[in-house]
Amino acid sequence: EIVLTQSPATLSLSPGERATLSCRASQSVSSYLAWYQQKPGQAPRLLIYDASNRATGIPARFSGSGSGTDFTLTISSLEPEDFAVYYCQQRSNWYSFGQGTKLEIK
Amino acid sequence: EVQLVESGGGLVQPGRSLRLSCAASGFTFDDYAMHWVRQAPGKGLEWVSGISWNSGSIGYADSVKGRFTISRDNAKNSLYLQMNSLRAEDMALYYCAKDRGYSGYDWFDYWGQGTLVTVSS
Numbered sequence: 345e346i347v348l349t350q351s352p353a354t355l356s357l358s359p360g361e362r363a364t365l366s367c368r369a370s371q372s373v374s375s376y377l378a379w380y381q382q383k384p385g386q387a388p389r390l391l392i393y394d395a396s397n398r399a400t401g402i403p404a405r406f407s408g409s410g411s412g413t414d415f416t417l418t419i420s421s422l423e424p425e426d427f428a429v430y431y432c433q434q435r436s437n438w439y440s441f442g443q444g445t446k447l448e449i450k
Numbered sequence: 451e452v453q454l455v456e457s458g459g460g461l462v463q464p465g466r467s468l469r470l471s472c473a474a475s476g477f478t479f480d481d482y483a484m485h486w487v488r489q490a491p492g493k494g495l496e497w498v499s500g501i502s503w504n505s506g507s508i509g510y511a512d513s514v515k516g517r518f519t520i521s522r523d524n525a526k527n528s529l530y531l532q533m534n535s536l537r538a539e540d541m542a543l544y545y546c547a548k549d550r551g552y553s554g555y556d557w558f559d560y561w562g563q564g565t566l567v568t569v570s571s
Contacts, residue, residue, distance in 0.1 A: 345512060378557045380495075387545060387561035388487075388495060399559065431495050435555065438509045439485070439497035 346370055348432050348442035356450040363419040365445045367432035372412045376436040379408055379417045382444075383428045391430075392417060422447075452476040452560045454546045459565030462536055470565055472529040472546030477560075480504075480524035483549035485558060486531050488542035488567075498544070499531065503553050514540075533567070541569045 347370040357363055367377065375395040380388040390399040392408035395415060405420040419426055427449050432442040458470040472484070486498040499510045499520040508520055519532040529546055543564040550559035 380558075382495075387563060388558075389561075390550075390557055390559050393550075393557045399557075433495075433497075433557070435557065438511075439500065440511075441495040441497060444494045 350442035373434040373436035454562035456565035470531040479527040
């Protein structure tokens with residue numbers, strides 16, 4: 345089983361600031377990594393797939409990078425609607441999710 | 451418009467069984483793999499199981515292997531999850547999710563709103 349570890353658990357920032365979220369895999373997942381956003385009471389939404397590709401309709405302020413075991417989701421300038429929980433997911437060996445990073449308003 | 455509507459959740463005693471269903475519409479169901487993902491109250495996401503378009507490839511999380519069975523009926527545009535020997539730790543909101551890959555496994559591009567399973571005596 346591939347374990348994904350996200351950091352930090354909580355990130356407190358203000359609108360307009362840059363957010364950097366990390367995801368580390370217990371073994372290489374190549375580029376088979378995605379990022380999802382989940383808001384309270386809603387289902388998750390696919391943001392980034394294959395480590396760096398934005399899903400349909402996702403704003404350009406969201407970007408992903410990394411390969412192998414270390415990955416980053418960057419939000420270049422936070423909008424009020426970006427405050428949510430973010431999960432990484434791998435599909436190198438079936439599927440697993442990280443434990444999530446809560447992005448909260450400072 | 452893609453729609454995924456889960457049903458079948460409810461209160462069940464430990465050790466008993468429950469069958470979840472997911473009704474799909476708005477896309478060609480038998481072209482895509484499908485998945486179940488769960489989320490315990492206040493916790494993160496956990497992939498539970500996935501099934502390929504033709505049921506030829508099926509996978510399970512270690513936590514449910516041997517107890518849960520995923521299946522699909524392409525004629526009815528429906529996905530199922532048979533859950534046996536339920537435990538307290540299976541209590542969660544169960545989401546049905548569509549795979550974005552054509553005839554293979556990929557990422558999850560559409561999700562239902564979930565059905566809640568409560569395991570308690």
